[in-house]
Amino acid sequence: xxLGIDLGTSEVKLLLLSEAQRVLAVAGEKLxxxxxxxxWSEQSPAAWWAATSRAAARLRAAExxxxxxxRAIGLSGQMHGATLLDARDRVLRPAILWNDTRxxxxxxxxxxxxxxxxxxxxxxxxxxxxxxxxxxxxxxxPDLFAxxxxxxxxxxxxxxRLTGEKVGEMSDAAGTLWLDVARRDWSDELLAAxxxxxxxxxxxxxxxxxxxxxxxxxxxxxxxxxxxxxxGGGGDNAASAVGIGAVxxxxxxxxxxxxxxxxxxxxxxxxNPASAVHAxxxxxxxxxxxxxxMLSAASGLAWLxxxxxxxxxxxxxxxxxxxxxxxxxxAPVFLPYLSGERTPHNDAAARGAFLGxxxxxxxxxxxxxxxxxxxxGLLDGMSALRAAGTQVERLALVGGGSxxxxxxxxxxxxxxxxxxxxxxxxxxxALGAARLGWLAASGDEADVCTxxxxxxxxxxNPAxxxxxxxxxxxxxxxxxxxxxxxxNRA
Amino acid sequence: MxxxxxxxxxxxKALLLDAxxxxxxETSAAYHAVSPHAGWSEIDPEIWLQALxxxxxxxxxxxxxxxKGIGLSGQMHGVVLSDAQGNALRPAVLWLxxxxxxxxxxxxTLADSLKRLGNAPSAGMAGPILLWLAEHExxxxxxxxxxxxxxxxxxxRLTGIAGSEASDASGTLLADRQGRWxxxxxxxxxxxDRLLAPHFASHEAAGTLTASLAAALGLPAGIPxxxxxxxxxxxxxxxxxxLDGSAQLTTGSGAQIVVLRHTLPxxxxxxxxxxxxxxxxxxxxxxxxxxQNAGVALEWARRTLGFDWPAAYAAAFGSSLRxxxxxxxxxxxxxxxxxxxxxxxxxxxxxxxxxxxxxxxMRAAFEGVAFAIRAGLDALHAQGTxxxxxxxxxxxxxxxxxxxxxxxxxxxxxxxxxxxxxxARGAALLGGLAAGHWSTADLYALAPxxxxxxxxASVRYALxxxxxxxxxxxxxxxxxxxxxxxxx
Numbered sequence: 001x002x003l004g005i006d007l008g009t010s011e012v013k014l015l016l017l018s019e020a021q022r023v024l025a026v027a028g029e030k031l032x033x034x035x036x037x038x039x040w041s042e043q044s045p046a047a048w049w050a051a052t053s054r055a056a057a058r059l060r061a062a063e064x065x066x067x068x069x070x071r072a073i074g075l076s077g078q079m080h081g082a083t084l085l086d087a088r089d090r091v092l093r094p095a096i097l098w099n100d101t102r103x104x105x106x107x108x109x110x111x112x113x114x115x116x117x118x119x120x121x122x123x124x125x126x127x128x129x130x131x132x133x134x135x136x137x138x139x140x141x142p143d144l145f146a147x148x149x150x151x152x153x154x155x156x157x158x159x160x161r162l163t164g165e166k167v168g169e170m171s172d173a174a175g176t177l178w179l180d181v182a183r184r185d186w187s188d189e190l191l192a193a194x195x196x197x198x199x200x201x202x203x204x205x206x207x208x209x210x211x212x213x214x215x216x217x218x219x220x221x222x223x224x225x226x227x228x229x230x231x232g233g234g235g236d237n238a239a240s241a242v243g244i245g246a247v248x249x250x251x252x253x254x255x256x257x258x259x260x261x262x263x264x265x266x267x268x269x270x271x272n273p274a275s276a277v278h279a280x281x282x283x284x285x286x287x288x289x290x291x292x293x294m295l296s297a298a299s300g301l302a303w304l305x306x307x308x309x310x311x312x313x314x315x316x317x318x319x320x321x322x323x324x325x326x327x328x329x330x331a332p333v334f335l336p337y338l339s340g341e342r343t344p345h346n347d348a349a350a351r352g353a354f355l356g357x358x359x360x361x362x363x364x365x366x367x368x369x370x371x372x373x374x375x376x377g378l379l380d381g382m383s384a385l386r387a388a389g390t391q392v393e394r395l396a397l398v399g400g401g402s403x404x405x406x407x408x409x410x411x412x413x414x415x416x417x418x419x420x421x422x423x424x425x426x427x428x429x430a431l432g433a434a435r436l437g438w439l440a441a442s443g444d445e446a447d448v449c450t451x452x453x454x455x456x457x458x459x460x461n462p463a464x465x466x467x468x469x470x471x472x473x474x475x476x477x478x479x480x481x482x483x484x485x486x487x488n489r490a
Numbered sequence: 491m492x493x494x495x496x497x498x499x500x501x502x503k504a505l506l507l508d509a510x511x512x513x514x515x516e517t518s519a520a521y522h523a524v525s526p527h528a529g530w531s532e533i534d535p536e537i538w539l540q541a542l543x544x545x546x547x548x549x550x551x552x553x554x555x556x557x558k559g560i561g562l563s564g565q566m567h568g569v570v571l572s573d574a575q576g577n578a579l580r581p582a583v584l585w586l587x588x589x590x591x592x593x594x595x596x597x598x599t600l601a602d603s604l605k606r607l608g609n610a611p612s613a614g615m616a617g618p619i620l621l622w623l624a625e626h627e628x629x630x631x632x633x634x635x636x637x638x639x640x641x642x643x644x645x646x647r648l649t650g651i652a653g654s655e656a657s658d659a660s661g662t663l664l665a666d667r668q669g670r671w672x673x674x675x676x677x678x679x680x681x682x683d684r685l686l687a688p689h690f691a692s693h694e695a696a697g698t699l700t701a702s703l704a705a706a707l708g709l710p711a712g713i714p715x716x717x718x719x720x721x722x723x724x725x726x727x728x729x730x731x732x733l734d735g736s737a738q739l740t741t742g743s744g745a746q747i748v749v750l751r752h753t754l755p756x757x758x759x760x761x762x763x764x765x766x767x768x769x770x771x772x773x774x775x776x777x778x779x780x781x782q783n784a785g786v787a788l789e790w791a792r793r794t795l796g797f798d799w800p801a802a803y804a805a806a807f808g809s810s811l812r813x814x815x816x817x818x819x820x821x822x823x824x825x826x827x828x829x830x831x832x833x834x835x836x837x838x839x840x841x842x843x844x845x846x847x848x849x850x851x852m853r854a855a856f857e858g859v860a861f862a863i864r865a866g867l868d869a870l871h872a873q874g875t876x877x878x879x880x881x882x883x884x885x886x887x888x889x890x891x892x893x894x895x896x897x898x899x900x901x902x903x904x905x906x907x908x909x910x911x912x913x914a915r916g917a918a919l920l921g922g923l924a925a926g927h928w929s930t931a932d933l934y935a936l937a938p939x940x941x942x943x944x945x946x947a948s949v950r951y952a953l954x955x956x957x958x959x960x961x962x963x964x965x966x967x968x969x970x971x972x973x974x975x976x977x978x
Binding site: 038296306339353358361366484 | 797823847851961968
């Protein structure tokens with residue numbers, strides 16, 4: 001048995017996988033997000049660990065025999081989050097998360113101090129990444145910065161609690177802006193630009209390698225057998241890729257979760273930072289990947305459901321399905337930049353908008369606008385990947401939003417590719433984490449990293465694409481008109 | 491008793507005043523315009539007459555027998571083509587109609603039109619509508635004896651005499667600044683001037699009630715029927731807006747700021763300027779900022795956000811609201827008139843973040859409507875009209891927090907005047923004037939009471955208001971491209 005632990009943004013999910021590729025049980029625990037100031041996003045590392053332990057207890061209660069047969073654990077997690085530890089591995093402050101936007105000024109400083117940063121790190125400096133956050137702490141919380149002995153990413157904090165060891169892994173480390181992504185090793189130059197050094201960093205392993213063993217005290221508390229190994233694991237996107245078998249160059253997926261990601265595996269480091277495309281290591285050796293990231297995706301629909309007082313997302317989508325075609329053509333345009341935007345605008349100040357409200361606009365119409373606006377954001381991302389030379393014909397669709405056939409069809413028509421939904425796709429990262437555990441326990445990649453069976457195929461619909469194209473032009477025309485307004489804060 | 495009859499946009503009203511000006515009865519009956527083609531707005535005038543008959547017959551028979559004078563008010567700008575007896579030859583074309591856009595090219599330049607007519611040419615007015623009829627229904631136009639505004643058509647049926655008056659005429663784009671027919675303009679446009687009826691003074695009798703209509707309505711035959719006026723100026727009269735410079739804000743579906751002027755106001759393409767329906771001692775003109783989306787935008791927001799009204803106010807103005815200066819609402823669900831004169835613009839919420847909840851969005855909607863009204867007030871300022879306070883029609887029933895928001899955004903003190911059915915009341919007053927029962931001097935005492943509401947308490951909206959206008963300017967051209975907006 002293999003245990004996958006995925007430390008997401010809104011919940012931590014644990015998954016039990018058998019060597020027959022069966023998922024025996026899944027247990028999740030919700031995680032609250034804290035927004036103490038506009039643009040801030042934080043979580044408590046202790047709360048991560050407590051939620052993980054609670055989920056482990058429920059999983060064990062659901063499948064006691066399988067739980068007792070766990071041989072290896074794999075970890076995946078929300079990327080970029082900065083967890084600051086003192087010299088005794090105590091947490092110094094709440095973790096600053098991937099969707100926190102406070103460190104915009106620090107990005108400019110970093111880029112000025114280190115002009116080679118995009119080439120080495122494979123990415124533009126953006127407030128979501130880890131390094132600018134540490135510069136912010138150095139500037140605004142200098143006492144804490146002085147006491148910082150180690151910086152860990154979220155899943156690596158869980159690993160510390162599990163194994164007592166501070167170990168990082170390539171795909172997640174690539175999101176810090178401290179990694180020389182081509183060489184798969186820390187960059188002293190990039191660390192120095194932040195005022196840090198190698199000693200602040202964990203040692204690095206590949207995602208399918210052993211990073212440590214579960215501490216006896218934890219094994220006892222959780223009911224694990226002794227000697228369970230913990231694999232390097234992967235950032236949530238890389239782990240999701242492993243979960244749906246996207247391990248070879250040209251494979252890829254779209255994830256419609258809290259954030260929206262287009263992910264394609266590459267056989268070499270192919271950076272194109274100018275288009276705000278990310279180039280990271282994959283969680284498997286000698287492979288990299290390109291990603292476009294939109295900061296707010298399926299979360300936009302959850303947000304709209306609360307706003308309109310609809311009972312739940314399903315009933316709002318049902319109202320949307322009942323709309324006639326003319327209502328869709330007159331629907332407002334939605335700019336999905338609720339938390340600013342990464343690809344393609346790299347603008348932390350951007351915000352969302354509904355443009356073109358009229359007397360006939362209803363909650364159901366707004367739901368369509370959100371689905372379409374998020375799809376257009378992903379189309380912008382896809383265009384950036386294509387401009388970087390990446391060619392794709394088919395992508396899997398994973399994440400919470402993948403449950404909606406309307407969304408899948410919008411994406412197929414908008415992006416002009418075949419979309420394949422993967423059943424059980426919501427468990428993508430947790431499944432990928434479990435698989436990485438399996439690989440660390442000497443599993444064979446061909447046996448372990450299979451693509452899911454079944455799933456629905458969505459092909460581009462030319463008539464739908466015809467209708468979408470003028471609306472996409474309006475979508476693209478809107479942000480330039482509002483960009484300066486977003487930037488001029490009172 | 492004095493009877494006021496009002497032909498509003500959505501309903502007819504009848505209102506009875508006793509000799510002291512107290513309301514003794516009021517009734518109404520709704521009707522609906524039809525749209526046989528996109529952008530058309532028409533109604534069979536017989537439907538108006540039936541609705542009014544229903545209203546009048548619902549008043550107590552004894553009171554009706556005691557009526558000594560009738561006054562009229564009606565929706566402005568539209569046109570009824572009728573024969574000499576007042577039988578309509580086709581449905582009336584109403585002020586919301588937009589078919590006559592192409593005909594605007596026949597008018598003089600904007601500068602000349604403003605100078606001569608006091609208003610920018612627009613499609614829903616009698617002049618352009620008659621040009622359209624001349625082009626598309628020439629035989630029908632030839633056969634018509636009269637082209638009348640709605641209340642003037644009503645009066646023809648009531649009295650057998652065709653007449654017009656200055657306030658309604660000034661809203662046709664066929665009259666000069668004094669509200670007299672501009673016969674040379676008619677000649678230039680090629681419209682037969684026989685179609686336009688002779689003027690009467692709004693407050694004087696323009697005929698008497700015929701025996702047959704008297705019988706149908708249960709009213710005494712032979713009583714005077716005042717010329718009357720357009721619904722907006724007659725409502726001003728009815729709600730006691732009588733002094734030079736006095737200003738009133740009405741927020742219904744849309745919002746209007748009406749300011750009375752004793753001297754001829756400078757014309758503006760962003761404002762409307764018409765004759766009043768008052769006796770000659772009172773101000774002769776009013777200048778008006780007309781904003782398209784007020785109550786209608788708030789109602790839309792409330793409905794979309796899933797609130798009932800008490801919850802909407804509580805969420806928008808309650809102490810638990812976390813205010814957000816980055817969140818804006820453009821209320822322009824149906825385009826906008828004053829000041830942008832932009833039929834293409836639509837509504838928007840801009841500045842959304844994950845923490846934005848429905849209370850913040852409702853608050854933004856209230857602020858957006860207030861900002862849109864402020865933009866209308868600024869257009870008045872630019873024209874040289876600077877009210878120092880505003881009466882708020884229906885102000886007594888306006889929620890306190892919304893009143894304060896309006897004062898803080900407009901930076902003006904407000905007085906509340908409560909006068910439901912102000913047009914019908916004003917019409918009844920005109921009936922009393924025409925019958926010789928009241929004189930101009932009596933109008934002051936007959937005015938409904940005005941109660942101060944308060945003063946502006948904050949200047950915090952100065953910057954958000956400028957950013958609202960900046961937001962409109964940035965987005966204005968975006969709405970008009972093909973593919974997303976239908977013609978409107």
